[in-house]
Amino acid sequence: MKRSVLTRYRVMAYVTAVLLLALTVGVIGKRLLHLDGFDGFVTGVGIAHGWLYIVYLVFAFDLGSKAKMPLGRLAWVLLAGTIPTAAFFVERKVTREVEPLVIKAPEPQTASA
Numbered sequence: 001m002k003r004s005v006l007t008r009y010r011v012m013a014y015v016t017a018v019l020l021l022a023l024t025v026g027v028i029g030k031r032l033l034h035l036d037g038f039d040g041f042v043t044g045v046g047i048a049h050g051w052l053y054i055v056y057l058v059f060a061f062d063l064g065s066k067a068k069m070p071l072g073r074l075a076w077v078l079l080a081g082t083i084p085t086a087a088f089f090v091e092r093k094v095t096r097e098v099e100p101l102v103i104k105a106p107e108p109q110t111a112s113a
Contacts, residue, residue: 005062014091
């Protein structure tokens with residue numbers, strides 16, 4: 001498996017997790033604390049998280065299929081983007097498990113004079 005498969009999964013896991021945390025804070029501010037000005041924030045972050053979560057699903061499924069993850073573990077990785085802070089922990093664990101499967105790029109040969 002190429003390193004780029006793992007890298008794009010990791011990037012999307014962090015982006016999705018940060019947006020979900022921001023959305024959670026926005027919803028708490030809007031619904032529980034009844035603070036003004038959170039309507040636009042919650043709408044914008046919610047839309048961004050929704051669309052980017054779909055990209056996360058594609059990249060996570062690609063990683064899971066190439067790493068031959070069991071179906072239960074793949075389901076947990078896919079759902080991690082819907083639970084605040086879960087994606088941070090799941091990403092770290094998946095990276096440790098998948099890192100040995102990454103094909104090392106050949107080192108460039110230097111010409112000797």
